[in-house]
Structures are given as C-alpha cells and as structure tokens.
Amino acid sequence: MLLRRAVRFHWALIALLVATVACSQTSSGASAGSSAGASAGTQPTASAGARPTATGSAAAASLVQGVGGLVFTPPRLSIKKGAKILVSDESFFQHTFTIPGTPIDVINDPGQFQTVTIDLPAGTYLFVCTIHQSQGMKGTLIVTA
Ligand SMILES: [Cu+2]
Helix, strand or coil: HHHHHHHHHHHHHHHHHHHHHHHHHHHHHHHHHHHHHHHHHHHHHHHCCCCCCCCCCCEEEEECCCCCCCCCCEEEEECCCCCCCEEEECCCEEEEECCCCCCCEEEEECCEEEECCCCCCCCCEECCCCCHHHHHHHEEEEEEE
C-alpha cells in the first residue's frame, strides 16, 4: 500500500518534471499552454508502465474509479459471463464496485485495484459505488452469454 502510493507519487513527480521541461523548451506560449491543458485531463504517457493493464491481469475489461469526479470510467461496459474486470481506484477516496442483489461488492482503497470475476447470468446490471451512489457514482454492466 505504502509502496504503491510512493510509486504513484513518483510518477506524478516525473509527469510534473516532464511538463516543466516541455514548457521551458517550447518557445511558443500558446502551444505550451494547450499541451499542458491536454495532459492534465489524460494519463501522462510516462505513467503507462505503472498502470495495470487489462492484459496484464488477464482481465477482459478495465473500470476506473474516481477520475474526473465521483464517476466510473467507462460508465457503461459489456463483458462475457465469467470474464474479469480490473477495477482500479485512481482517486484519493475509497470506492466500492457493487452490483446490488449479487455477491459482487468490492471495496478499493485509494490507489488499490482488484480483479473481479463477473459470474452472473447474462443481462443488464446496475453497478454502484455504495459510498457515492447518492452523488451519482454508478454505471451499467452488460453481461453477455
Ligand atoms: Cu465512490
């Protein structure tokens, strides 16, 4: 846990450093501003190695919690019955991945990620973060046969 946070901090520092270097090397102020704005919303390319990938954990899909607000990204996803979803909390808050009425109820601490096997009958399911459900943190999972 501590190590993972340290790694995240490390990458954040590198991203900041890269952004600083990029700004100082760019002569045009306009393009420096736009590139900084673009990289703020998206994951910097340098951190790709630190981020768990769907293939790395044998998961069929990835679900990110808490990036850009109290939301799941993507808010709607489709998966085959019995497949796995990598659920990662990339925020500073605890989140759950809960499918009401099913045994699926996973709690992620900040920076934590877990692989969840979706062993549910085919159908459309609502999933929520039970902590932030009232703030609209929910999504739709389609399980196909
Ligand atoms: Cu939450």
